[in-house]
Amino acid sequence: MSAIPISYKDTNLRTAAVIPAAGRGVRLGPGAPKALRTLGGVPILVHAVRAMAAARAVQVIVVVAPPEGTAEVRALLDAHGLPGTTDIQVVPGGEARQDSVRLGLAALPDDVDVVLVHDAARPLVPVETVEAVVDAVRAGAPAVVPALPPADTIKTVDPDTGAVTGTPRRDLLRAVQTPQGFDRATLAKAHSEVTDGVTDDASMVERLGVRVVVVPGHEEAFKVTRPLDLVLAEAVLARRRATDGY
């Protein structure tokens, strides 16, 4: 599919962020769904919503909650006094991340033309990264991902035998973060046409043959996945609170 004409984005249409937050977070160990665990006393999801709302470009947020926890998530967001200038909706999620994102997209108002998809599990993404992604989409890129070069050498393996099957050149690899940004029509088409398992939204758009652009990611946009990530996130938050009044 070719890029949507620029004129489409020259209107007063709005930018939305869909935040999939319906995962169990099993790699973090037993306990509440990951998005509801706290960092510095505040649920991870609330940090993620604040990170999106901090970007002036983002005017609509759709949080995709665990299906059994939708009311709890709504109450949590209301209790944390999020900015009234951002329109925040909560919808129930699905089995896989891809299902949750699709359900979030279905809830978007008609006047949205640019969509960010941001993992709730990346609570500390800096506002500069969010704005860089929006700016690149508004400048005409149909799909944008923030990414960093990996620190480790990455190998491919045979999942059955565990044997190494190759070592891709590290200078060709990037670790991809969120928010990923899209022209809405492009992302909607990807979600209606690509149905097999993928772990991010950009890869669905790649399958359509659409060019995906990379902007610099940020170390602090890491995904809270394992117990050590919680320790790191607490440290980043404590530093921000001490130095930036965050």
Ligand code: C5P
């Ligand atoms: O599992 P993973 O770490 O890739 O999850 C990334 C994000 O997708 C998390 O914010 C998680 O809450 C969300 N997710 C979801 N619905 C699912 C599975 C994951 O919203 N069924």
